[in-house]
Amino acid sequence: DADVTQTPRNRITKTGKRIMLECSQTKGHDRMYWYRQDPGLGLRLIYYSFDVKDINKGEISDGYSVSRQAQAKFSLSLESAIPNQTALYFCATSTPNYGYTFGSGTRLTVV
């Protein structure tokens, strides 16, 4: 099994719908992150969490919310999806001063 698992791998949804992307990890890391990837823009941080009780906004948090249900689970929600949220979303985990471990990504298309 992968260290960081994202579900679903692909999703097409309609404008205005609520959607949740899920992430679970077996690394035992406290720190978890959600990034989105757009062509030519690299990865941009949406939210991050250092433990179950800690949630922090990243550079592009508007239109998104997160929930850290357990050390191993960190979900990302789009309350009302819009087309410009079409992107590739990555979950990642880390420990201090150690490289990140990424999931395989969720490709989200909002039509």
Next chain:
Amino acid sequence: GEDVEQSLFLSVREGDSSVINCTYTDSSSTYLYWYKQEPGAGLQLLTYIFSNMDMKQDQRLTVLLNKKDKHLSLRIADTQTGDSAIYFCADPGSNTDKLIFGTGTRLQVFP
């Protein structure tokens, strides 16, 4: 804020060397990272360099760090078609809590 910049594309012939460049603004990082993203996959840590080093070599990979110019480069010797991917430079800056990624450089290797 912190900024990390890369050129978007690089095309090389198989067997030649590839050099991917990155500039960053925050010079307080302890480490700087290179990640590789293969098609349809998440990011994988390729290599990293301590900020007190000028160079690090790892098999076909050579990382050069010029702290004065805030310039990081990744050289891939004897580039193979399997090296075709997107390469991301990443800098945690003074805040080791989260990585700032460059835009990514898409390396295309042709026969």
